[in-house]
């Protein structure tokens with residue numbers, strides 16, 4: 001069995017930065033309560049590993065960042081890599097919380113561009129994922145920001161403003177947004193489109209297309225990670241035969257390994273430790289024919 005380690009894969013600069021900010025905050029304020037508003041990145045092992053630093057993640061499915069803030073009454077609040085709205089920042093400050101912003105620079109750039117265009121009088125069509133914190137931060141800026149999650153939703157848009165700006169969440173699939181851009185352009189030929197995929201997302205997606213002729217592909221990532229899901233979708237769309245999104249090596253199944261080529265990639269929020277475990281398990285299997293999965297040591301995640 002040939003193992004192809006697809007590159008680039010795994011952690012991006014924004015995720016590394018956010019985790020470093022959280023760890024630094026914990027080291028500088030050992031006696032304070034420290035909370036992260038939502039998952040710092042969408043990976044449950046990162047969340048559990050942050051508990052070892054006494055950093056508590058405040059998350060509840062379906063609750064917005066604004067609502068989650070009701071659950072924090074003291075200490076330091078860290079905003080995640082996905083960006084945060086001014087509304088949430090203001091509410092945190094009014095509650096007397098100290099704020100640390102771990103937003104990725106690429107997400108902030110998109111937010112700033114949207115704000116600029118709104119000030120210039122544009123309506124904004126924003127392509128993103130429903131209930132994703134990055135989309136939440138941008139759609140909450142103004143009711144002139146219209147979230148589109150799939151092509152059919154473009155038909156339901158009724159914009160009379162001749163000024164329309166179109167952009168997207170940084171971690172979408174470049175194929176998916178291309179289709180939606182086309183639909184929007186057909187309906188509103190005058191639109192100004194600015195594609196805002198971050199380079200980490202783009203490069204990881206492009207690498208999959210270069211390596212599409214695999215018998216099996218493992219995408220290591222959390223099921224709630226948008227960029228990991230998009231990696232799976234793109235590989236599937238480009239005809240990679242079997243694509244599996246797995247959180248850890250524990251999900252590798254013996255019956256799947258009767259193949260000649262297996263590829264490995266990982267979402268931008270997936271700890272390198274977890275991806276390396278998958279690689280090591282597959283390498284051992286390729287060498288000895290033994291499927292042996294080690295335990296996960298949380299202390300090695302961050």
Ligand code: SF4
Pocket residue numbers: 012013014015081104105106107170171198199200201227268
């Ligand atoms: S995936 Fe892109 S936007 Fe998200 S944290 Fe990484 S670099 Fe930033």
